[in-house]
Amino acid sequence: MNVTTRPILDTGKLDVARIREDFPILRETVRGKPLVFLDSAASAQKPRVVIDAMRETMETQYANVHRGLHWMSERTTDAYEGTRDAMAALINAPDRHEIVFVRNSTEAINLVAHSYGRGILKPGQAVLISGMEHHSNIIPWMMLRDAHGTELRVAPITDAGELDMAAFEALLADGKVGLVAITHMSNVLGTYTPAERIVQLAHAHGAKVLFDGSQAVVHRRVDVQALDCDFYAITGHKLYGPTGIGVLWARRELLERMPPFMGGGEMISSVSYERATWAEVPHKFEAGTPAIIEAIGLKAAIGYVQAIGYEAIAAHEAALTDHALARLSAIEGVRILGRAQDRGGVVSFVLDKAHAHDVATLLDRQGIAVRAGHHCAEPLMHRFGLESTARASFGIYTTREEIDALADTLERVREFFT
Amino acid sequence: MFDDLRDLYQEVILDHGRRPRHAHRPEQVDASAKGDNPMCGDRVQVFLRYAPDGSIAETGFDARGCAISIASADLMAETVEGRTPDDARALFAAFREMARTGTCPECDGDKFDEALERLQPLSGVHEYPSRVKCATLPWHALVAALAGEKESSSE
Numbered sequence: 012m013n014v015t016t017r018p019i020l021d022t023g024k025l026d027v028a029r030i031r032e033d034f035p036i037l038r039e040t041v042r043g044k045p046l047v048f049l050d051s052a053a054s055a056q057k058p059r060v061v062i063d064a065m066r067e068t069m070e071t072q073y074a075n076v077h078r079g080l081h082w083m084s085e086r087t088t089d090a091y092e093g094t095r096d097a098m099a100a101l102i103n104a105p106d107r108h109e110i111v112f113v114r115n116s117t118e119a120i121n122l123v124a125h126s127y128g129r130g131i132l133k134p135g136q137a138v139l140i141s142g143m144e145h146h147s148n149i150i151p152w153m154m155l156r157d158a159h160g161t162e163l164r165v166a167p168i169t170d171a172g173e174l175d176m177a178a179f180e181a182l183l184a185d186g187k188v189g190l191v192a193i194t195h196m197s198n199v200l201g202t203y204t205p206a207e208r209i210v211q212l213a214h215a216h217g218a219k220v221l222f223d224g225s226q227a228v229v230h231r232r233v234d235v236q237a238l239d240c241d242f243y244a245i246t247g248h249k250l251y252g253p254t255g256i257g258v259l260w261a262r263r264e265l266l267e268r269m270p271p272f273m274g275g276g277e278m279i280s281s282v283s284y285e286r287a288t289w290a291e292v293p294h295k296f297e298a299g300t301p302a303i304i305e306a307i308g309l310k311a312a313i314g315y316v317q318a319i320g321y322e323a324i325a326a327h328e329a330a331l332t333d334h335a336l337a338r339l340s341a342i343e344g345v346r347i348l349g350r351a352q353d354r355g356g357v358v359s360f361v362l363d364k365a366h367a368h369d370v371a372t373l374l375d376r377q378g379i380a381v382r383a384g385h386h387c388a389e390p391l392m393h394r395f396g397l398e399s400t401a402r403a404s405f406g407i408y409t410t411r412e413e414i415d416a417l418a419d420t421l422e423r424v425r426e427f428f429t
Numbered sequence: 430m431f432d433d434l435r436d437l438y439q440e441v442i443l444d445h446g447r448r449p450r451h452a453h454r455p456e457q458v459d460a461s462a463k464g465d466n467p468m469c470g471d472r473v474q475v476f477l478r479y480a481p482d483g484s485i486a487e488t489g490f491d492a493r494g495c496a497i498s499i500a501s502a503d504l505m506a507e508t509v510e511g512r513t514p515d516d517a518r519a520l521f522a523a524f525r526e527m528a529r530t531g532t533c534p535e536c537d538g539d540k541f542d543e544a545l546e547r548l549q550p551l552s553g554v555h556e557y558p559s560r561v562k563c564a565t566l567p568w569h570a571l572v573a574a575l576a577g578e579k580e581s582s583s584e
Binding site for chain 1: 434493557
């Protein structure tokens, strides 16, 4: 399988026009207008290499993995396991066995809540999250609290949309927090959390740290060894890969101590009716036939992102975000949520004259796709006194002109509702 | 720029969305129910005061939502006042059909002619499947209140 990604940068700048050619869907029109896709934070579009990798797998080398003693199964297993190496390299994991395949970051967090939460944390210990979490990093800890007797603590955020570090540290002070589970980049505010500082504080107080990296790994280089964190959750479909495949990275000694999550085939070493022994990590956590084709597609996506390079991606998106903040804040009646110092390409906003859904419907009529709603972060919405916002989010294929189209159209939307 | 959206956002909808006439709680409330759309965060609470004969004397609401849901709540309130609970329920069935399909085949020559004409501007939502719930949400709350329930069940 040849991944024909051209190295795109020589000056550290990324050639958006060439990148856009790699994404077939960007040639589509919506309601007669060119698609302006500003909803990548919900799910990103897929480059040709990902589509081809998945199709070629099904057409030329597909069988179940880790089972058949036959050529097709061995070839498929090699390709599938190659994704583990690619992901380990992407996030600088020291050991490929620390890469656990899951469906998405929701499953990764649920795995930790179940296996580390029930298996290692003791009733009375606390899990500390932040006030800007996605529901996927709230509900599993609430379920753990109700089933296991752990406490759920929430570190507040400031009006600027940043973690309140003094409050965060105070919540760690009594030493009861066994795990800090926190986003690395907010899907609503675009805020990056100060990951290194969070880990230092948490470890100093005896707590492990899980980062929800669903957004962050799309936009900036993640190095789990430099972060010194304990768990890192990633979903493939936001990283230009397919749906149905994600990764939990965790320190090997933790994975080895943790009991399994789901039971079934693949995760066992031996089974009788009296007892079973578990497979080595990571397979202990990978019950059942995995998302083989999707994993192979994810490897192509990782290769694609690496060929472009995080430096170029981060520079491109920082320029877009600055432009978007400047254009949108110049529109009368637009309120942008959060103004964090360290932020990425996600901008949530409300318009004084129109509800977010009406805004989204009008933008859609011009071919502009944004998300409107609570973004699976209701407590965060309420923190800002809102029920919903519109959200524009950017990816490697987003252009300055698309942001101009959004801003120009928003001005007209406001006129429409005034 | 948005000329083709005038079927959805007719002037009467923009007007009722901007300046609803019934967005208040009556002094006397005999029944009330909440409705919410967990997919988008829209919320509405409908208040009813009954006349001695059991018909709906007054309708008010408190809502957070889009122009479509506010306008729909307001037009609903206007339409059901003075009607019996049975008529209000029948009207909801006809309106729901209209919101989903754009027409109401059984409504011709019906006693609801005038009422449905008033609700007609909302029929544009049928072309926007994700917005149909915005228009029907207040009606679900109304029907729940009529049944003496406190909350409407989601569709």
